[in-house]
Amino acid sequence: MKAKRPVGVVGAMTLMKQSLSVASGRKTLVSKTSVGLMTLMASISGMTDSVYAQIVGRGFDNQMGLIPGVTPIAHEIDFFHNDILLPIITVISLFVLGLLIYVMVKFNEKANPTPSKTTHHTGLEVAWTVIPVLILVVIAIPSFRLLSHQLTLPDADITLKATGKQWYWSYSYPKSGEVAAFEFDSNILDQAALPAGKLRLLDVDYEAVVPVNKTVRLQVTADAVGVIHSFVIQSFGVRLDAVPGRLNETWFKAEKEGVYYGQCSKICGKDHAFMPIVFRVVSEDKYKEWLAKTSKEFAANSSSIQFADADASALRQ
Numbered sequence: 001m002k003a004k005r006p007v008g009v010v011g012a013m014t015l016m017k018q019s020l021s022v023a024s025g026r027k028t029l030v031s032k033t034s035v036g037l038m039t040l041m042a043s044i045s046g047m048t049d050s051v052y053a054q055i056v057g058r059g060f061d062n063q064m065g066l067i068p069g070v071t072p073i074a075h076e077i078d079f080f081h082n083d084i085l086l087p088i089i090t091v092i093s094l095f096v097l098g099l100l101i102y103v104m105v106k107f108n109e110k111a112n113p114t115p116s117k118t119t120h121h122t123g124l125e126v127a128w129t130v131i132p133v134l135i136l137v138v139i140a141i142p143s144f145r146l147l148s149h150q151l152t153l154p155d156a157d158i159t160l161k162a163t164g165k166q167w168y169w170s171y172s173y174p175k176s177g178e179v180a181a182f183e184f185d186s187n188i189l190d191q192a193a194l195p196a197g198k199l200r201l202l203d204v205d206y207e208a209v210v211p212v213n214k215t216v217r218l219q220v221t222a223d224a225v226g227v228i229h230s231f232v233i234q235s236f237g238v239r240l241d242a243v244p245g246r247l248n249e250t251w252f253k254a255e256k257e258g259v260y261y262g263q264c265s266k267i268c269g270k271d272h273a274f275m276p277i278v279f280r281v282v283s284e285d286k287y288k289e290w291l292a293k294t295s296k297e298f299a300a301n302s303s304s305i306q307f308a309d310a311d312a313s314a315l316r317q
């Protein structure tokens, strides 16, 4: 589908506002500063609002900013990046650029033939120590809050486990009601014979499936005899190391149906680039259908699946 391109700054501003509000889900929190900045960049890149509307779950051509998020954590990350970090780094960059230009004009050899012999200025030295510290504190507060939200698990509707192996992911689903526990491997498609519509280096043979608007508790580990991987789905705001012998966990609650892509983000070995992650978010009915069907399909090789105790406190002992 060909996306229409908005023209000029006004079009770009409209689309950026839309995309930002889609991405952050917090229209009121999108500051004028960041919209202005993104507008400028968007008008340069010619990005389209319809692209943002259609593509969820992966990066795309001419993308500016982060991949649009679809979970509470991802919205918080979008807000942190777009409304806190981006304005701060822009102001700092412009300030330093201004200082450089000022010094070049005012203190070059021609304009200032006899330089001052000043070597210390206590006030200035205190300022350039204290102000950066304050800036770091301002950044640290929302940063630690975000980290805490990522790792504080709410009551989950379903639990699933992703295991990083050399070099693919395995997904385990626990027993749920009548449906037996099962586990399956998710391998990248043969790149030489990629079916039409499938994405190079991203699509897999078996996708993990989760229901929309349900809190998913995600456990991440790696093959006991393997190496360290990192499980990342940007749209979910999930980034967690997969370490042999250690069970890490986080959570997500996807608000929008669709296919969400991620990749291993730890340089883990020769096929590091070929172990993509694909999660399909579907309605609850479709999820149940998939669960029953897939459980049967993989029942034979899924007899020894182990999950951590459902009580999170047990994990910390």
Ligand SMILES: [Cu+2]
Pocket (backbone or CB within 6 Å): 164, 167, 228, 229, 230, 264, 265, 266, 267, 268, 269, 272, 275
């Ligand atoms: Cu890996």
